[in-house]
Amino acid sequence: MAPLAPSPSFYRRLARHAGLPFVTLDPARSHDPDFQSVNRLAAELLSEPTARRHRMIALAYRDGVVTVAAPDPFDPLVREIAALSTRREVRVVLTSEHDLAVALDRVFGPGPE
Amino acid sequence: MTLGASFSSAVAAWPFIAVGVALAVGALLALGWRRVRPRSRAEPKRNRAESAFTHRAPPEPAAPDAPEPAAPDAAEPAAPGAPERPVHDPTEPAVANGPDPTAREALALALRHGVPFAGLRGFEANPLLFAYLPRGIALAERAVPVLLIDDHLKVASATPHPDLRVVRERFPLLTVDVVVSPATEVDLVLAHALRQG
Numbered sequence A: 001m002a003p004l005a006p007s008p009s010f011y012r013r014l015a016r017h018a019g020l021p022f023v024t025l026d027p028a029r030s031h032d033p034d035f036q037s038v039n040r041l042a043a044e045l046l047s048e049p050t051a052r053r054h055r056m057i058a059l060a061y062r063d064g065v066v067t068v069a070a071p072d073p074f075d076p077l078v079r080e081i082a083a084l085s086t087r088r089e090v091r092v093v094l095t096s097e098h099d100l101a102v103a104l105d106r107v108f109g110p111g112p113e
Numbered sequence B: 001m002t003l004g005a006s007f008s009s010a011v012a013a014w015p016f017i018a019v020g021v022a023l024a025v026g027a028l029l030a031l032g033w034r035r036v037r038p039r040s041r042a043e044p045k046r047n048r049a050e051s052a053f054t055h056r057a058p059p060e061p062a063a064p065d066a067p068e069p070a071a072p073d074a075a076e077p078a079a080p081g082a083p084e085r086p087v088h089d090p091t092e093p094a095v096a097n098g099p100d101p102t103a104r105e106a107l108a109l110a111l112r113h114g115v116p117f118a119g120l121r122g123f124e125a126n127p128l129l130f131a132y133l134p135r136g137i138a139l140a141e142r143a144v145p146v147l148l149i150d151d152h153l154k155v156a157s158a159t160p161h162p163d164l165r166v167v168r169e170r171f172p173l174l175t176v177d178v179v180v181s182p183a184t185e186v187d188l189v190l191a192h193a194l195r196q197g
Helices: A008-018 A048-053 A076-086 A097-108 B002-036 B101-113 B127-131 B135-141 B165-170 B183-196
Strands: A057-062 A065-070 A089-094 B143-149 B152-157 B175-180
Touching: A008 A089, A008 B127, A048 A097, A057 A097, A065 A076, A065 A097, A076 A089, B101 B175, B101 B183, B127 B143, B127 B183, B135 B143, B135 B183, B143 B183, B152 B183
Parallel strands: A065 A089, B152 B175
Antiparallel strands: A057 A065, B143 B152
16 A cells, blocks of 8 residues: 655645745645745756656745755755756755646656656 | 171161262362373463463453462463463564563663653554654664654654654754654564555
8 A cells, every 4th residue: 555645734844843944836726825936947957857856846046046845855865966956055945745746747747657 | 696797787887888989989080080181182282481471362251160360370280171372473573472572671671761661562653754754764773753743753762762863953843752662563663664665
């Protein structure tokens, strides 16, 4: 039996405990106070294979800092690869696995199943 | 006359002889029952050195004329028809077959260090909670995330002071409460959680 997918509230609480921002990326929940749209130019700072393999997406680029959303922000590879790929300072925020998949598909097109 | 006297004395003694014979036969029967009663194949020989950790079957309801039950470890012969206590099978996990020998150690450890004790028998970890306690650290520290309530994460560990610095660094707004659990039970829960992925 596959484990249950964590709900957005689980991720929200995880982010609160970690002191990290939580963002909703699914436009279907754009009314959520945590909703943040994905800047396509920023998203393309990370290649699609890199983003899909390491489960992250670049949301924004401001003042020399790239904001990257990931459901596992504690994976040391996420921060390291994002910094190496974008050659910029990286700020990691937390999002749900579902929202990441939706955002990746919107930016890069439907991915492989 | 002599013959008549002997006959009359034999008649007078007859009740005493009959009682004596009856007592002797009764005693022989009582002793012979236990000696000659064959042991069935399904009834293993009781081991007097049976471990204290052997599973105890729940007691059967006592018959109205049954004697008082003896102490659990008393090596008394089994009453005819009474169920045999299953002996611990070493191929099975200890916790599945009776009190865990590490349970007493864990309890002693918890008492010594002033840490709460919690048994994990039958417990399955919520896989989501490994987002808080990564599986690698859980394995290394023999610790399992048990419960998340508000801002408190309860972690069961085989040791009273597992190294959970990573969890505390990653989640500064979370309070981690450690309870001591039997090591074998922690290992079983971890093994199950790893199989679940």
